Amino acid sequence: MGKEKGGFLTPKAIANRIKAKGLQKLRWYCQMCQKQCRDENGFKCHCMSESHQRQLLLASENPSDFMDFFSNEFLTDYMDLLQRRFGTKRVHNNIVYNEYIGNRHHVHMNSTKWETLTDFTKWLGREGYCKVDETPKGWFVQYIDRDPETIQRQLELDKKKKHDEDDEERAARFIEDQVRRGKHSKPEEETPVYTELKRESEDPVTFSLKSLPSTSVGSAPGQKRTLSTSALEVVSTKRKEILSGQPEVNDKMKKKKKKKSALDEIMEMEETKKKVQRNDFWLYPGIVVKVTTDRLGEKYLKKKAVVREVIDKYTAIIRMLNSGDKLRVDQIHVQTVIPVPGKKVLIVNGGYLGCEAVLQSVDEKGFSAMLCIDSGPLKGRVVPGVVYEDFSKLV
Secondary structure, three states, rough: OOOOOOOOHHHHHHHHHHOOOOOOOOEEEOOOOOEEEEOOOHHHHOOOHHHHHHHHHHHHHHHHHHHHHHHHHHHHHHHHHHHHHHHHEEEEHHHHHHHHHHOOOOOOHHHHOOHHHHHHHHHHHOOOOOOEEEEEEEEEEEEEOHHHHHHHEEEHHHHHHHHOOOOHHHHHHHHHHHHHHHHHHHHOOOOOOOOOOOOOOOOOOOOOOOOOOOOOOOOOOOOOOOOHHHHHHHHHHHHHHHHHHHHHHHHHHHHHHHOOOOHHHHHHHHHHHHHHOOOOOOOOOEEEEHHHHOOOOOOOOOOEEEEEOOOOOOOEEEEOOOOOEEEEEHHHHEEOOOOHHHHHEEEEOOOOOEEEEEEEEEEEEEEEEEEEEEOOOOOEEEEEEEEEEEEEEOO
């Protein structure tokens, strides 16, 4: 049996496949025939072939159509790779191009209307396909997603972000608007005009003082008039009565103060709670919060967690509800969670601090809610107008 000359697993076949794999030199590639040659001699032989000559005759009839076709193919493949691989991220244009030419059957740039990658990048920016900017490290591109679903999703995210703004910022803007309106609506005060004081007549000014009758017995002219001892006693008695008040009235007031019902005590306790100043910390164990910062990672942003432990009023250990991870966060990086009506909440600030309540309704326009106290002596009390940051959902 004779020896087989060729085969798929022969060393020559394997070497040929290794050489054909990957990119070859661009100057030995024919875009019209889509033929890649390995060396200069092979490319010369291909140019002299009948098939190549026939393709040249076809291209010479209408060269602009062929160039536009290759340009559109290059643009379509490049944009598909940019959208699928990088999305809307900002990336260096050379990184995208290196991944694009990784396919050996790609459309080469020397067959398009763009001479260099920089010219192609500038053209993408002018035509509105991408956002391009030049830096010392080179040109960067960012894909612009014009899909209607993506645009609608972005509008919904912007609306939600606007709704989740901190109430303090809204209050600050409201105060600034009020001050600005007050300045515009306040009329300009007239500047007072000061004039010189002039007398109409030259007559001298005279004063007359009436002498008081003497209260001392047998006082002679020229002597100091003094009050008698009995008069001083009367004056001192009246002064004490004025300062102390009538005794009957004082007794009645004391009796009224002693007779207080349970309702009066509850009302006084409620008024006292309302006068309590607001705290600048609100973290409490057992409440549900939402992470509002991306410093902890994108996977924790806008995710809910449970406060497990409060360390120093402003810092807490939280456990994520979706993954169970434990994190240490500051209160400025989380916000309260508003549950659906009927769920239990904990009041974390304000006059009813520490009371458990049930959410009755939510006022979206006023960014507040109506709560019903569910614990303590004020159980059953309905509290309207509690702002969002003063209560949070209980586990």
